[in-house]
Each structure stands twice: as C-alpha cells, then as structure tokens.
Amino acid sequence: MTEALIRIENLKMHFPIYKGTLARREVSRVKAVDGLNFEILKGETLGLVGESGCGKSTTGRAIIQLYRPTEGKVSFEGRDLCKLSPRELHPLRRNLQMIFQDPYGSLNPRMTVGDIIGEPLRVHNLAAGRDVQRRVQELMDIVGLDPRYVRRYPHEFSGGQRQRIGIARALACKPSFIVCDEPISALDVSIQAQIINLMEDLQREFNLTYLFIAHDLAAVRHISDRIAVMYLGKVAEMANGKDIYEKPLHPYTKALISAVPIPDPEIELQRERIVLTGDVPSPINPPPGCVFHTRCPFAFDRCRRDVPEFKEAEPGHFVACHLMDEPKRVADDVPGVAAAVG
Numbered sequence: 001m002t003e004a005l006i007r008i009e010n011l012k013m014h015f016p017i018y019k020g021t022l023a024r025r026e027v028s029r030v031k032a033v034d035g036l037n038f039e040i041l042k043g044e045t046l047g048l049v050g051e052s053g054c055g056k057s058t059t060g061r062a063i064i065q066l067y068r069p070t071e072g073k074v075s076f077e078g079r080d081l082c083k084l085s086p087r088e089l090h091p092l093r094r095n096l097q098m099i100f101q102d103p104y105g106s107l108n109p110r111m112t113v114g115d116i117i118g119e120p121l122r123v124h125n126l127a128a129g130r131d132v133q134r135r136v137q138e139l140m141d142i143v144g145l146d147p148r149y150v151r152r153y154p155h156e157f158s159g160g161q162r163q164r165i166g167i168a169r170a171l172a173c174k175p176s177f178i179v180c181d182e183p184i185s186a187l188d189v190s191i192q193a194q195i196i197n198l199m200e201d202l203q204r205e206f207n208l209t210y211l212f213i214a215h216d217l218a219a220v221r222h223i224s225d226r227i228a229v230m231y232l233g234k235v236a237e238m239a240n241g242k243d244i245y246e247k248p249l250h251p252y253t254k255a256l257i258s259a260v261p262i263p264d265p266e267i268e269l270q271r272e273r274i275v276l277t278g279d280v281p282s283p284i285n286p287p288p289g290c291v292f293h294t295r296c297p298f299a300f301d302r303c304r305r306d307v308p309e310f311k312e313a314e315p316g317h318f319v320a321c322h323l324m325d326e327p328k329r330v331a332d333d334v335p336g337v338a339a340a341v342g
C-alpha cells in the first residue's frame, strides 16, 4: 500500500467575493483551501479532520473536480485533472465518486431509488434497459437494502437506509476513489457503526481508496490508516493514525486530541487539557505567517512572520510548525509543556 493513487500539489481553492450589481468587481477572496501538498495512497483511508469551515469539504470537492481549483495540481492515473476540459474529464469521473453528508438533501425526492442508483450507469453509458435494473438491484443487495424496494422513493427510507442508497449510487460505476464527506455525522449513533462497517467491507471487497472527511478525531479513529489535520485551509499535520493519537507534533493536533474524551474516569481526570482561546480567523483575511499563531500557546516571533513549511519531521510524519526547527524554544518559553510538543 505505498503507491500513490492521487497526488496533490499546491492545491488552492479561492472563492471570489463580488460587489456591485451592474459593474460587478471582485473585492476579496475566501481562501477556503490555500496550498495543500499530500498524496493519497492506493487502497488506504485518509482521514481529513478539522473544525467546521477549515476547508475539508472544499478539498474533497476540488480533488474530484466538483469545484475547479484556482491553482495547483491533482494527479490521477498520470494526468493532471485540473488541466482537463469537462469533455476530457467526463470518462474519468466514474472513477472519482462522492458520498455526501446529508442523506436527506443529497437524494432527489422525485426519483425512485432505482433511478437514483441507476443514473450514473446511464450517464456513463455503462448499462442500458434491463441491465440497469439488474445492476441496481445487485448494488442494493451489496449495501444491505432489500432489492424489492427499487421502486420506492427516498422519503420511505430511514436516515441509515438513505445513506446506503448514497453509497450504492457512489459504487455504481465501480470507482477507485471515493470522497466520503462526513457520511455518518447526520446519522444516529446506533447507525453510525453499521455504516462504518459497511464502508470497510466495501473497501476490502472492491479495493477502494477513501478520503474520509470528519470534524472530529474520534470519528476517523476507527476507519483511517493515515490522518491529515486541517486548519484554515492548510494541512497542519499528517501521519498514520497511531502517531497522530500517541505522538502528535503540531500544537493544534494536540489541542484536538486533548478534547477527545477517554472512557476511563481516572485517566480522564489526570490528563492535561489544551484549551484553545479565540475563534478561527476569517479565511478572507487569514493571519500572516503561521495561520494558527493567533491561537497557539507556543507562538513566537517567527510564527507571526514566516509560513511554516509542511515537511517530514519523522518518517511518514509531516508537520507544518516552526517548533520542529527549534524544539529547545518550547522548554525555554513555555515551562512545563515541553513534553507536550517534544
């Protein structure tokens, strides 16, 4: 599991803000994604975590070209998706699918389940006539839905069942890569585990690669091989799941980890909490230097001036923090917390 399926270089997604009605002019930009560099390996699940509004969903959509990126490169099967025209992109889209967060809003209420799941097959000319029906019922069976319900409408299903319909639709074209955009956060806790188990089974069976987006670390812990932590349009840290939980290097990751409850009252009472103060700055006007410096308990002069490079601190463990160059500073400036970063 070492070959990259998708390689992202300096990916930026800026949304222009316009003013005026007759003479519209661009007055500013929302820098939702601002220079991402990472790889998604074949067959892995990469968890993408961060607070609401940090750019996770935009990243997923920009990778599969639902948004056309402002700048950067997304390499897939040796081609840069950002450079392809809509016509060139069309045949590749069947390999790049998405499961949406909202199982209520993401299904057309006027279409039957059969039409919803069969639509990608027709759009990509993969089946016609009775073959569509046959494949739809096969997909329903795969995701745990009764194929006899093929003529029912989305409102006749529960939230978990609707998410299964969304998963079947994503699987219809036999994709290699699926962006899972918070697929369990709108579901009851009792249903979440079922959907996660289903997604893991499907990954094994069909050799799928997932980008699994979630807003908290606890949600991706079980399913992810590696985890990338995002803050204000940038990746702060990326490593395998064990290292992120047991040896986080970035102060933001440490703060997120310290907020995950531990189901042992004794350990929970003893452990140190890192509580971040202040709000996430606006992506319209992100802070200079390190975008986290306005909330970081370890910030020093260089953080306010220079953008930290996203680089490999340990084998396979990438982090964007100036403390990696100056670990001694932690001990000198913030007594008692050196161990937290070192």
Ligand code: SF4
Binding pocket: 250, 251, 252, 290, 291, 292, 293, 294, 296, 297, 298, 299, 300, 303, 308, 320, 321, 322, 323
């Ligand atoms: Fe904190 Fe500075 Fe590291 Fe940013 S670069 S996370 S502000 S110590």
